[in-house]
Amino acid sequence: MSGALAIAATELATNAIRYGRPPTRVFLRRTEHTSVLDVADEDPGTSPEVVGPRAPGAGGLGLRIVSELAKAVGWYTEGTRKHV
Template identity: 50%
Template sequence: MAFISAQSPPRTIEIQRWVLDSPTQLRTLRASLHKAITGQVLAEGEALDEVPEKVVLVATELATNALRHGLPPTIVRLGRAGDRFVLDVADHSPDAPPEYQAGRPLGHGGLGLQFAKQFSLEIGWYVEDDTKHVWAEFPVPA
């Protein structure tokens, strides 16, 4: 198992927050998150070449993990720290640390952490009170 940094992300200015209780809300999260970053709605089937689309993908995967394995509600926050976006996905299962396993076959879970590690500058997790947070940093597009 590869190690994920057990530390808090840098301090951020919160841009937007979403509270999710079920997987049916993920579609709304994707569109709203993309709009929060770019000012434009994410088009169906749009390529994941750019930072906003990668943030949306990682947010969706981490939120799916939190909804599946954590206790509701799942809280997704988008913040900014200087030249970086910080995505923070929280659930209320502090005793279930995230497990990253490189090379895990598709369909066997863990895809959210694999995408986060591949697409972000840094990932980590921490527990605050009764809440577990998994976070990822992305560059702010020029």
């Protein structure tokens, strides 16, 4: 796993644990050229949001960090789960 992918997985999983409802599940799907990271929680009614400027250490920067590291970031709901 690359460093950027590890950071993205950690940030998204932390967000799901902190702001979503358990259980949180992390899936990684890889091919020779592509990796897809899917983090899901049981809170389909809450939209993931990129927050504005924050004081150092205040948190809430997970999606911003992920969007800087990834080619694309999106989310969808499926049944009782939200996937980012």
